[in-house]
Amino acid sequence: MAVARVDQVVILLHKSERDSFLEELQKASIVHVSDLRSDASIEEVRELLSPEERDEGELEALLSRLKRSHGFLKPYIPKKGFLAGLFGGKIELTRNEYFEIVDSFPMDEFLESTEGMERELSALKVEENSLLNRLEGLLPWKELDMNVEELGHSQEVVVVAGTVPIEKLDSLRELPLEYVEVNRDAKKSYLLLVFRVKDEEEIRRELLALEFEEADFEGLSGKPSEIIEGLRERLSEIDRRRNEIAAKAKELAKDAYKLLVLYDYYAGILEKYRAENRAAATEEAVVIKGWVKRSDWDRLEKLASSYETVYVTRSEPQPGEVPPVDLANRKAFKPFEMLTRLYGLPNYAEVDPTPLFAPFFAFFFGLCLTDAAYGIVLLILGFILMKKMHGGKDFLWILVAGAFFTVLAGAMTGSWFGDLPERLPIPFFRNLRNSLMLFDPMKEPMKFFYLSLALGYIQLLFGLLVGFYNKLRFGDTLGGISNELAWFVVLLSAGLLAFANLKAGKGGSFLFGGPLQTIATLLIFAGVFLIVFFSGGKSRNPVIRILKGLYNLYGGINFVGDLLSYVRLMALGMVTAGIAMAVNITAGLVMGFPVVGYVLAGLVFVLGHIFSIAVNALGGFVHSLRLQYVEFFTKFYENGGKPFTPLAKRAYFTVFLDEESGS
Structure with missing residues (x-):
């Protein structure tokens, strides 16, 4: 009832006109390009086809970097007022402004800068968490008036720092050792123990039964109070460095919108590359197969006629073929198509609900x-x-x-x-x-x-x-x-x-x-x-x-x-x-x-x-x-239709003020 009628088209052209034709075809946004790489109809001539393909992965990686960098800068972008945030949508700019950004913005330098800041912030966060954990473990030992590297064995005695549950402190007095309580909290007593080397094996066995936990000062030197002061100084340095990065990110965030402009631009190039890769090509010729809405056939024919080597034919869908689906409703019902798409498009022969x-x-x-x-x-x-x-x-x-x-x-x-x-x-x-x-x-x-x-x-x-x-x-x-x-x-x-x-x-x-x-x-x-x-x-x-x-x-x-x-x-x-x-x-x-x-x-x-x-x-x-x-x-509705997605320059984030349409 309101499913757009489509025809299958085959476009043949010389390779020298491929780039120009695809550029214009993308601007026209009228042809859904099929993938000929797995099409059985070209199996007999597959050995004649050129194996060269555009590198989609490089562009996909770039788009990912652009989006990630914008996501990193987003918290630093000045907040809009309530109404501005409510009414805000795509980035509004003229064509000249759009292409000025594409041509002159130092994208590589900008991305390297934001990615470097993101990596550094991540490293600082890891270090900060490590320091905070170390600080938390050291604070109860702040009053220990000795260098932690002096803990351990000498010729005659063993000096150990550790904790025991408060309720088991009395049992400690029965062991052949001396101890000093450095600190205590609601559950544990923090102790410095001294005992003879010859009694170590027996004492450690008894300490294990008393749930004694030896303190870990590995890699540290100096008194705990000195170590704590050093950790706090480093945490302050981390905080200062984080503020410096935030200030720099806030400056860069003024240009964050340009990353989205570039995203739209390179997404359009990626769409074109994908269309090229879906086509079949020899050393001289290119074949593009796809679908066009019957209402757009005249536009396609006119576009093809403006090139010397472009020939286009069309045919109605054959039994067994699954044409892509686009909805073509009157203006009053057009907005409701989004709800149909949300549920699922109808099959080509099905009623549009x-x-x-x-x-x-x-x-x-x-x-x-x-x-x-x-x-x-x-x-x-x-x-x-x-x-x-x-x-x-x-x-x-x-x-x-x-x-x-x-x-x-x-x-x-x-x-x-x-x-x-x-x-x-x-x-x-x-x-x-x-x-x-x-x-x-x-x-x-x-x-x-x-x-x-x-x-x-x-x-x-x-x-x-x-x-x-x-x-x-x-x-x-x-x-x-x-x-x-x-x-x-x-x-x-x-x-x-x-x-x-x-x-x-x-x-x-x-x-x-x-x-x-x-x-x-x-x-x-x-x-x-x-x-x-x-x-x-x-x-x-x-x-x-x-x-x-x-x-x-x-x-x-x-x-x-x-x-x-x-x-x-x-x-x-x-x-x-x-x-x-x-x-x-x-x-x-x-x-x-x-x-x-x-x-x-x-x-x-x-x-x-x-x-x-x-x-x-x-x-x-x-x-x-x-x-x-x-x-x-x-x-009555089954859905399951494949969407009609023409080769186009899609505007994910931008809109042209002079045309009210994106690129």
Whole structure:
């Protein structure tokens, strides 16, 4: 329905025009280049092909260095204000500024400098941790008034420093040694022990039983207090050096954005190299195979005709081929393509779900918020952001669409910053609210409940119809009739039967009495018959086919679960109203405080409703999207399409002010 039609193209050109042609093809961004290196169609002539390839690894390594260096400098980049940070997006510059950076920026020197600083900071951190650990171990020995290198053996005695648990200190007195307590903490006593060499073996055995731990002064010399002072001096030097590096990094950070400009530039070159490597080439000729959208064929043909040796042919996709997929929706639905891509692109022959779910998603989002004032705030915010930002406009359009339906849903349920019109002493607002309100969900929650179920019921039936249409397109007529269409008939008839019974119970008309009930019942039986006897596949064994059909019939209970999932629309709408009311009540309470009451009330009102909008908008977005992915898509959508990714100069971080497009 909205999957762009594509044709396969084969481009033949002389090698002398390859670089120029690929450069222009990349600017045009219209051809998805296929990889001929593993293409069976060139197997017979593979020995004639040139083995030379562009080195992609070198450019990939450079891109990694650029990104890593920018990541290193990022903490040193001056922080933007809140609004600037909120509106900030890609780097905005003119073409001249862009190419001036590419041509004149000392990239190699800059990268070596940042990488050197990063390595040095890493080494300083390792050394600092080592020194801190050493310092922590030495501090309890600060009062030891002897050089640590004097510890150990002499001819007659052994001098040892170490710790024992305090509760075992008394047992130490029974050993043939002398000790001095240097320090103690809550658990250990820090001791200097002296004993004769001839008693060493026995004493060490006893010390082991007393959980004695010998102090480690290996590689150190001097008194512990002197060593501690030296360690602290070195830590101060490390801190000073770190500050020097930070100051230098802060200077370099002024040019950090240029690394991202260079990233975009070299990423474009890498894309071109990859396209060259995917092509097949001899010493003289180059063959490029790929896909082009039919709407872009004239552009490709015109581009090819501007070169002397470039020839291009096209053919429709053949059975067994898997064309890449691009979505081609009308402007109103275009932004919602990002949600389809998030789930997965359709197969080339499959229905694009984007225009099918977009209205449901936007309306469901509005029902989850059900506050007209919140919708107006989101509308204003969305339009402001679209004027300020160059990227992310698809998401903002989705937000605006949802905000529009939020205004409608809020007016329908009488919610304007919750129950604010009821609390204001202004009859106009109250009268306006009441004139637009269809029902108050706080007083009539069942109406909201039935509305949520009705919307879910409609979307599920619609999904089954789309699934039936899909199967007809794929030639599975029996499968479509015995599954999707049969379930559509069963569920539609069940709904009509329930409605007829409800009307009949209330003394409804003749139409909603016996005749409709009879017709609905017969249709239910007809649908069940189709499911049981024909939905089990094409097995020749009737028993197996019927058993599969019965299993499929049992699976109908999933429709009940899917339908009940739509109750979340009511739940989230009620939560939004509840939070808004709580904010208003709290603001009213603090208003009575002397002197600062009105200021506090204003803060509570503004901050409380900002919080409510943020939390409930996020919840509304997530749950509305979940209903599409889990309940709606599963009725007809398989996905698994390969994205159409034309050779192009992609703007990951930059946007041209003079063209509103990146390079």
